[in-house]
Amino acid sequence: MSLLFRQLFDSCSCTYSYLLGDTHSSQALLIDPVYERYNRDEALIRELGLQLVLCVDTHCHADHVSASYLMSQHMGCKIAASGRSGIQGLDRGLSHGDRIDIGNLRLDVRATPGHTDGCITLVLANHSLAFTGDCLLIRGCGRTDFQQGSAATLFRSITEQIFTLPDQCLIYPGHDYQGRAQSSVGEEKRFNPRIGGGANEADFIGYMENMRLPHPRRFDEAVPANLRAGRPLDGRVPQAPDWAPVVTTYSGILEVCPEWVATHLDQVAVLDVRSVAEQAEEPVHIAGAINIPLNQLRGRLKEIPRDLPVMALCRSGRRSAMAFNILREEGWEQVANVQGGLLRWHAEGLPS
Ligand SMILES: N[C@@H](CCC(=O)N[C@@H](CS)C(=O)NCC(=O)O)C(=O)O
Numbered sequence: 001m002s003l004l005f006r007q008l009f010d011s012c013s014c015t016y017s018y019l020l021g022d023t024h025s026s027q028a029l030l031i032d033p034v035y036e037r038y039n040r041d042e043a044l045i046r047e048l049g050l051q052l053v054l055c056v057d058t059h060c061h062a063d064h065v066s067a068s069y070l071m072s073q074h075m076g077c078k079i080a081a082s083g084r085s086g087i088q089g090l091d092r093g094l095s096h097g098d099r100i101d102i103g104n105l106r107l108d109v110r111a112t113p114g115h116t117d118g119c120i121t122l123v124l125a126n127h128s129l130a131f132t133g134d135c136l137l138i139r140g141c142g143r144t145d146f147q148q149g150s151a152a153t154l155f156r157s158i159t160e161q162i163f164t165l166p167d168q169c170l171i172y173p174g175h176d177y178q179g180r181a182q183s184s185v186g187e188e189k190r191f192n193p194r195i196g197g198g199a200n201e202a203d204f205i206g207y208m209e210n211m212r213l214p215h216p217r218r219f220d221e222a223v224p225a226n227l228r229a230g231r232p233l234d235g236r237v238p239q240a241p242d243w244a245p246v247v248t249t250y251s252g253i254l255e256v257c258p259e260w261v262a263t264h265l266d267q268v269a270v271l272d273v274r275s276v277a278e279q280a281e282e283p284v285h286i287a288g289a290i291n292i293p294l295n296q297l298r299g300r301l302k303e304i305p306r307d308l309p310v311m312a313l314c315r316s317g318r319r320s321a322m323a324f325n326i327l328r329e330e331g332w333e334q335v336a337n338v339q340g341g342l343l344r345w346h347a348e349g350l351p352s
């Protein structure tokens with residue numbers, strides 16, 4: 001078994017999501033996906049050639065909406081969370097001591113309530129990594145002043161379930177508000193200002209009860225949505241654009257395969273952004289193609305239609321990705337990059 005591991009960050013809610021894959025079976029698990037980051041996460045999973053089999057929410061989040069339902073609808077994965085989380089629509093309600101097997105990857109479930117009743121920590125079987133959700137954060141911990149929060153319960157969870165792991169076990173939290181990415185059990189045992197350095201229950205409770213944190217901005221929206229695993233009230237999830245069969249890359253570019261463009265030339269405007277010299281050397285005769293070298297694009301936006309989807313094309317699909325970015329910045333919504341550019345266009349024997 002070889003572990004594929006990616007930490008993903010949502011800058012709006014400072015949430016970390018984690019993609020864990022077993023490179024042998026290509027099966028993968030996603031922890032705490034964020035609704036607005038669906039396209040990014042889906043793209044990464046696709047580009048890495050993984051099959052998403054499970055989304056796990058570490059608890060019912062109060063600050064952002066989970067993408068678990070969206071993932072299950074579009075990618076066919078199952079949804080899991082603690083059976084004590086109150087979340088409806090789970091395929092699997094997890095309990096303390098359960099195992100999650102993804103290919104040859106094994107995670108053990110530890111109940112770590114305190115921030116909410118249904119908080120869990122997922123620990124890799126060899127105790128090298130722990131995903132602590134909002135139980136233990138880096139130099140912090142989950143707040144205990146709403147949902148079913150209890151500082152006494154959280155104290156027991158951290159000391160009995162997390163601080164009993166090996167010191168070198170890495171901690172990957174559900175959030176970090178200062179961009180810190182990882183810690184370790186040993187480090188938090190020594191330096192966590194709330195519960196490290198030998199703090200006892202009274203020290204910890206004293207600290208937690210005197211925090212005055214503002215309520216999460218999206219609390220009223222997030223909690224009810226997350227009690228449905230992120231399923232929108234009407235059950236309708238965003239659909240892919242209908243103007244072209246676009247895929248979003250992990251780098252954020254919308255792409256369309258050349259074959260579709262070649263067979264739908266009457267429905268799109270092809271924008272060739274190769275240099276003047278390249279266009280002279282290898283002219284392409286794609287019906288209605290507009291030739292504007294990339295370095296002139298910003299000054300010649302008026303020549304680009306607004307009423308047709310624009311398909312940006314170059315030799316290899318790299319510069320045309322920049323053209324995609326420029327047109328997006330300039331307000332074009334229906335614009336995509338032709339995947340692989342003319343190299344792939346020719347390799348597929350498409351007419352030019
Ligand atoms: N400012 C954030 C609130 C963040 C927040 O309250 N986060 C919770 C996790 S859901 C927490 O436990 N924070 C711990 C802390 O900030 O010490 C927002 O509006 O979303």
Ligand SMILES: [Fe+2]
Binds near residue numbers: 059062115134142
């Ligand atoms: Fe939380």
